[in-house]
Amino acid sequence: MLDLSRxxxxxxxxxxxxxxxxxxxxxxxxSAVSQQITKLERExxxxxxxxxxxxxxxxxxxxxxxxxxxxxxAIVERAETTLEExxxxxxxxxxxxxxxxxxxxxxPGVLAELDRDHPALDVRLTxxxxxxxxxxxxxxxxxxxxxxxxxxxxxxAPEGIAQAVIGDDRCxxxxxxxHRLAGRDAVRREELAKxxxxxxxxxxxxxDWLVRTLRAAGYxxxxxxxxxxxxxxxALLAAGLGVAMIPRLGRGPLPAGVxxxxxxxxxxxxxxxxxxxxxxxxxxxxxxxxSLQAWGAGAGLG
Numbered sequence: 001m002l003d004l005s006r007x008x009x010x011x012x013x014x015x016x017x018x019x020x021x022x023x024x025x026x027x028x029x030x031s032a033v034s035q036q037i038t039k040l041e042r043e044x045x046x047x048x049x050x051x052x053x054x055x056x057x058x059x060x061x062x063x064x065x066x067x068x069x070x071x072x073x074a075i076v077e078r079a080e081t082t083l084e085e086x087x088x089x090x091x092x093x094x095x096x097x098x099x100x101x102x103x104x105x106x107x108p109g110v111l112a113e114l115d116r117d118h119p120a121l122d123v124r125l126t127x128x129x130x131x132x133x134x135x136x137x138x139x140x141x142x143x144x145x146x147x148x149x150x151x152x153x154x155x156x157a158p159e160g161i162a163q164a165v166i167g168d169d170r171c172x173x174x175x176x177x178x179h180r181l182a183g184r185d186a187v188r189r190e191e192l193a194k195x196x197x198x199x200x201x202x203x204x205x206x207x208d209w210l211v212r213t214l215r216a217a218g219y220x221x222x223x224x225x226x227x228x229x230x231x232x233x234x235a236l237l238a239a240g241l242g243v244a245m246i247p248r249l250g251r252g253p254l255p256a257g258v259x260x261x262x263x264x265x266x267x268x269x270x271x272x273x274x275x276x277x278x279x280x281x282x283x284x285x286x287x288x289x290x291s292l293q294a295w296g297a298g299a300g301l302g
Contacts, residue, residue, distance in 0.1 A: 167301025
C-alpha cells in the first residue's frame with residue numbers, strides 16, 4: 001500500500017515545482033522530502049523525478065501519481081473535517097498562507113490568539129505571494145489563505161473557494177523629506193508623472209497594480225529601483241532615490257527622512273480569507289477567520 005505522507009510530498013513538489021518549495025510548504029527539510037520520494041520510487045518501482053539543470057522535473061508517471069494523490073488527500077481532508085465537526089472543537093493541523101505584509105502586520109496576533117485559546121489546534125504559517133494563494137488553497141496545499149486585491153485588479157474566486165472580507169488597507173504616497181510634495185494635504189495621481197519610482201519586482205501584485213494605476217493616469221512610470229521588502233524600499237526612500245506607494249499594514253514606523261502624503265483618491269486594497277468550501281464545516285476554519293477579522297479591525301483595516 002502506498003504511504004500517504006510520501007504521496008503528499010510528491011503532490012507538494014508538483015505544486016511548488018521544486019523539492020525546496022515542497023519542503024518549505026510541508027515544514028520539512030529538503031533532505032527529508034527527497035528521502036520520501038526515494039522511498040516512494042522504491043515502493044512503486046518507478047522513476048518519479050528527473051534532473052533538469054539545478055532542479056528536478058516530474059516524470060510522466062509521477063504527474064499521474066500526483067494527480068491521484070490530490071484526490072486521495074481531498075478524501076482524507078473530508079474525513080478529518082467530519083471528525084473535527086463531530087467533536088465541535090478546533091483540532092488538527094491548519095496551514096495558513098499569507099502575503100508578506102499580512103504575515104508581518106496581522107498574523108502574529110492571530111497565531112498567538114489561536115495558540116492560546118485552542119491548544120489542540122496545530123497552526124502553521126507560510127508566506128506566499130497573493131498571485132499563488134488561490135491556487136494553493138484550491139489544490140489543498142494550504143487550508144486557509146490571506147490574500148488581497150486592488151480596486152483595478154480584482155482577486156479571482158474560482159468555484160469551490162469561499163471567501164470572507166478581513167478589511168481594507170489604505171495606501172499612502174511616501175516621499176523623501178524635502179521633496180516638492182512633502183507638505184501637501186493630498187496629491188492626485190496625475191501629478192506624479194515625472195517621479196522616479198521604487199516598487200516591488202514585476203510579476204507581484206503591487207508592481208502590476210502600480211503600473212496599471214499610473215498608466216490609467218496617462219503616463220508610463222519611471223521605475224528606477226525594485227525591492228520585494230518594504231524595509232528595503234523605505235531605506236531607498238530615506239536615501240532620496242525616488243517615491244513609492246506603500247500600504248499601511250505591516251509597514252511599521254517611517255524612518256527619518258521619509259514622509260507620508262495622502263493620495264486623492266486613496267488607493268485601497270481589500271484583504272480576504274480564502275478556504276475550500278468543502279472544508280467550511282471545520283471549526284478550525286471558523287475560529288481562524290473570526291480571529292483574522294477581529295485582528296484586522298484592531299489593525300485599522302476599515
